[in-house]
Amino acid sequence: MPERTKIQRVLAVTACQLSILILLSKAVTAAEVYKWVDEQGNIHYTDQKPENAKDAAKVDVKVHNTRKNKELDAYREYIKRNREAAATEAAIEEKNSAKQRQTKQKRQHACQQLRQRKREYQQHGVIYTEDKSGERKYYSDEERAEVLRQLNKALNKYCK
Numbered sequence: 001m002p003e004r005t006k007i008q009r010v011l012a013v014t015a016c017q018l019s020i021l022i023l024l025s026k027a028v029t030a031a032e033v034y035k036w037v038d039e040q041g042n043i044h045y046t047d048q049k050p051e052n053a054k055d056a057a058k059v060d061v062k063v064h065n066t067r068k069n070k071e072l073d074a075y076r077e078y079i080k081r082n083r084e085a086a087a088t089e090a091a092i093e094e095k096n097s098a099k100q101r102q103t104k105q106k107r108q109h110a111c112q113q114l115r116q117r118k119r120e121y122q123q124h125g126v127i128y129t130e131d132k133s134g135e136r137k138y139y140s141d142e143e144r145a146e147v148l149r150q151l152n153k154a155l156n157k158y159c160k
Contacts, residue, residue, distance in 0.1 A: 006089075033059045111159035118151045 034049045036056035127139040
C-alpha cells in the first residue's frame with residue numbers, strides 16, 4: 001500500500017505540473033498580433049484587431065528560443081522524466097505484486113497438502129514408506145509421533 005500511495009503522489013504532482021505547463025503554453029500561443037495602417041499611412045501593431053481599420057491583418061509572430069522558452073523546455077523534460085519514472089515504478093510494483101501473488105498461491109497449495117497429509121496420518125493411524133521393490137516399511141509409534149510433530153511444526157511456520 002505505501003508504494004501505491006507514493007505512485008499516486010508522483011502522478012498527482014505530474015498532473016499538476018502538466019496543467020501549469022498547458023496554461024503557460026496557452027498564454028504564449030494565445031497572443032495574436034495585428035498589423036494595420038491608419039489614414040496618415042502610419043503602421044501600427046496591436047494585440048487586438050482594431051474596429052475602424054479595414055486592412056488589419058493578423059501577423060504570424062515567430063517566438064525565438066528565449067530564456068523562458070529554455071526554462072519551459074527544461075520543465076517539459078523534467079515532467080517527461082517524472083512520467084517515465086512513475087511508469088517504471090508502476091511496472092516494477094506490478095511485477096513484484098505478481099510475484100507476491102504467485103508465492104502466496106504456492107504457499108497456500110503447499111499448506112493444503114500438509115493439512116491433507118496430517119489428516120490422513122491421523123485418520124489411518126499408520127504411516128509407511130515403500131522401498132524400490134514395493135515393500136512397505138511401517139513407522140513405529142515414536143517415528144509416527146515425530147512425523148506428526150514435524151508436520152505441525154511446518155504448518156505453524158508456513159500456514160498461519
